[in-house]
Structure formats: structure tokens, C-alpha cells
Amino acid sequence: MSLLFLAPELNARSWVKHLRRQDPDLDLRIWPDAGPPDEVLFVLSWKHPLGVMKQFPRLKCIASLGFGVDHILRDPDLPTGVPVTRIVDAAMVAAMSTYVLTAVLTHTRQFDHYRQDQTRKTWKPRTPKQPSDVRVGVMGLGHLGLDAARMLRALDFQVFGWSRTAKSIEGVTSFSGDEGLADFLSRSDILICLLPLTPATHGILNRQTLSKLPAGAYLINVARGEHLVEEDLLAAVEGGRLAGACLDVFRQEPLPESHPFWCHPQVTVTPHVASLTYPKDVAPQIIANYHRVRAGQPPQQVVDLKRGY
Ligand code: NAP
Ligand code: GLV
Numbered sequence: 001m002s003l004l005f006l007a008p009e010l011n012a013r014s015w016v017k018h019l020r021r022q023d024p025d026l027d028l029r030i031w032p033d034a035g036p037p038d039e040v041l042f043v044l045s046w047k048h049p050l051g052v053m054k055q056f057p058r059l060k061c062i063a064s065l066g067f068g069v070d071h072i073l074r075d076p077d078l079p080t081g082v083p084v085t086r087i088v089d090a091a092m093v094a095a096m097s098t099y100v101l102t103a104v105l106t107h108t109r110q111f112d113h114y115r116q117d118q119t120r121k122t123w124k125p126r127t128p129k130q131p132s133d134v135r136v137g138v139m140g141l142g143h144l145g146l147d148a149a150r151m152l153r154a155l156d157f158q159v160f161g162w163s164r165t166a167k168s169i170e171g172v173t174s175f176s177g178d179e180g181l182a183d184f185l186s187r188s189d190i191l192i193c194l195l196p197l198t199p200a201t202h203g204i205l206n207r208q209t210l211s212k213l214p215a216g217a218y219l220i221n222v223a224r225g226e227h228l229v230e231e232d233l234l235a236a237v238e239g240g241r242l243a244g245a246c247l248d249v250f251r252q253e254p255l256p257e258s259h260p261f262w263c264h265p266q267v268t269v270t271p272h273v274a275s276l277t278y279p280k281d282v283a284p285q286i287i288a289n290y291h292r293v294r295a296g297q298p299p300q301q302v303v304d305l306k307r308g309y
Contacts, residue, residue, distance in 0.1 A: 001041035001058070002027040003290050004034050006048045007065055015044075018279040022287035042290045051077040060293045061085060063286055066277050067092065067144065069303050070197035070224060085289060085301045087282050093147045096222065096275035100148040100192055101155070103220045103246040103268070107190065108134055112244075112268070131156040135214075137188025139204075140195035140223065141167050141174070142309075144275070148194060160187050164200075164307075185212035190220065197224035198308030207232040210242065218243045222274040225250035230261070237266050248274040 040056040046065040141163040153171040162184040166176040175184035205228040236242040244266030289299040
């Protein structure tokens with residue numbers, strides 16, 4: 001029974017090498033050469049074409065190649081009863097935290113302004129706010145948000161967190177649920193989105209929520225493009241309510257050439273690279289799950305399909 005690599009946008013080469021390194025006898029198929037559909041046991045997916053999964057009658061696991069599973073759950077034709085798993089990897093958690101810290105420090109230490117000053121050969125010292133005077137709000141306190149919150153705390157920022165269920169994290173003031181959102185937002189001089197994309201979080205960064213941030217707040221979105229209503233952010237920045245944003249994810253990726261974010265002086269764009277999946281790091285957990293499923297055991301890192309993450 002085979003493992004099918006079903007990630008049309010990605011180059012399979014490195015995946016093949018590292019998956020085979022874990023299991024030299026692996027029956028590995030690369031989409032679209034899936035072979036006989038009833039031989040596919042396990043699919044490794046990143047943005048698979050909608051509707052393809054239902055053609056595999058003996059499928060026992062759909063594994064996301066990344067932390068998020070929204071790209072799998074958006075498929076209205078997923079076979080019922082097949083578990084969906086995701087990656088959890090310490091190196092990816094650390095990479096996300098370094099991205100977030102870079103974005104926070106670039107903003108608070110005003111590097112964007114100094115870069116502009118440099119082009120004009122202008123010597124203009126600015127006194128930065130000290131971290132203890134900056135309130136950072138982290139939306140989502142899961143694997144990624146929790147680590148980023150702790151790192152920010154270690155640098156002495158005031159850290160606030162928001163999640164679905166209440167948390168108790170040393171040094172982090174925690175808010176939860178719809179009832180805690182407005183208070184959380186009103187304390188976020190810098191707002192970082194690290195939520196999963198679900199029906200409940202789709203479009204959560206919108207005119208109404210952005211208007212609850214303190215004047216001059218800064219947004220960092222490293223979760224999914226669909227969390228943000230992009231026109232509402234542009235209006236808030238251009239109206240002077242927000243100082244700007246650092247965005248790694250977008251409604252349409254690659255970001256279209258005509259998109260106003262590209263040339264906006266207060267918006268930093270990176271091409272969905274905050275935390276990349278390295279095949280060499282995650283192949284062991286994928287192959288371990290494949291072996292479990294082949295042995296009739298439930299896979300690990302299964303997501304809750306009802307919650308959507
Ligand atoms: P996770 O471990 O599943 O944690 C999700 C967190 O969000 C939890 O704290 C959860 O609350 C909270 N949450 C979910 N729905 C909520 C809601 N409706 N209201 C309030 N809080 C809610 O997720 P993760 O592993 O940290 O990953 C988060 C996301 O980051 C991924 O889904 C992916 O989209 C994105 N990501 C982006 C990149 C990139 O390169 N840009 C890389 C990796 C991941 P509870 O704790 O109460 O359940
Ligand atoms: C990347 O966006 C991931 O979900 O791992």
C-alpha cells in the first residue's frame with residue numbers, strides 16, 4: 001500500500017530523498033502518477049486539487065505537509081472518517097519565532113525609517129520605545145503563538161495573548177473567546193496573528209477589529225491571508241490609524257504584481273516564508289505515521305475536524 005505525494009506546487013525531489021531515507025522500501029507515488037487508486041493508503045498533501053481524495057477507496061490518512069490544514073479542509077469532497085494530520089516540529093516553531101521577533105524589532109527599532117533616511121543621507125537619531133513600554137498581542141496561543149509570546153516576554157515586551165480557551169502562561173496576560181477580544185485588541189500596540197484559518201477566524205482582521213487597536217498600532221500577519229480583509233488594512237494605514245504592517249501571507253499567493261501592498265512604504269511583504277517545512281526535519285514523523293497506519297494504528301497529530309485545527 002502506497003504513500004502518495006500530492007503537492008502539485010512543490011518540487012518532490014527533496015521529499016523523495018528524505019522519505020526514502022527513512023524507509024528505503026517505501027512504496028512512494030508522486031501525483032499525478034498515483035498508480036491504481038485502491039493501492040493508496042496515505043496521502044501527503046499541500047494544496048491538493050479539490051475532489052481528488054475521494055478516488056482512493058482505501059485511504060486511511062491525509063497528512064498536511066505543514067502546520068496548517070486549511071488547505072485540506074477547504075475541499076468539500078474529503079472522504080468521511082479519514083483522519084487528517086499535521087506537522088508539529090520544533091525547528092519550525094523556532095523559525096516562526098525568529099521571524100516574529102525580527103518583524104517586531106524592525107518596527108520598534110525603526111529600521112524602515114533609517115533605511116529611508118539612508119537613501120537621503122539623513123542623520124536623524126530617533127529614541128525607540130523600550131520593550132517594557134510596548135504591548136504586543138499574540139492571537140493564537142498554540143504551538144507557534146505560545147513560543148513567540150515567550151520569546152517576546154524574554155525580551156521584556158508586555159505580552160498579551162488571545163485564544164479560544166483560557167490559558168495560564170507565566171508573564172503573559174491571557175484573554176479568550178469573543179468576550180475577551182475587544183479588551184485584548186485595545187492593549188495590542190503590535191498585533192501578531194498566529195491563528196489557524198477556520199470558519200470562526202476567516203476575515204477576523206477587519207475594519208471593526210482593526211479599529212479597536214490603539215492608535216498607531218502595527219500588524220504582523222504570519223498565519224493565513226484569509227484572516228485579513230486587505231482593503232480594511234489599507235484604509236486603516238492610509239487613514240493614519242495604523243502605523244503599518246508586516247505580512248507574510250496573502251489572499252492570493254503569489255501576491256499579484258498589481259497589488260498595492262508591493263509598493264506601500266508602510267507595508268513589508270515577504271513571500272510566505274515565515275516558517276518553512278524542511279523535508280529532512282519532518283520526514284521521520286511522516287514515515288512514523290505511515291507505518292502506524294499501515295499497522296492498523298491511529299496516526300498521531302490528528303486535527304479536530306469539527307474545530308478545524
Ligand atoms: P495550533 O497549535 O493549532 O494553535 C492554534 C491556536 O489558535 C490555539 O491557541 C487556539 O486556541 C487558537 N484559536 C483557534 N481558533 C480560535 C478562535 N476561533 N478564537 C480564538 N483563538 C482560536 O496552531 P499553530 O501550530 O500554532 O499554527 C497556527 C497557524 O499558523 C497555522 O494554522 C498556519 O495557518 C500558520 N502557519 C503559518 C506559517 C507561515 O510560514 N506563514 C507557518 C506555519 C504555520 P485554543 O488553544 O484555545 O484551542
Ligand atoms: C505553512 O504555512 C504551514 O502551515 O506550515
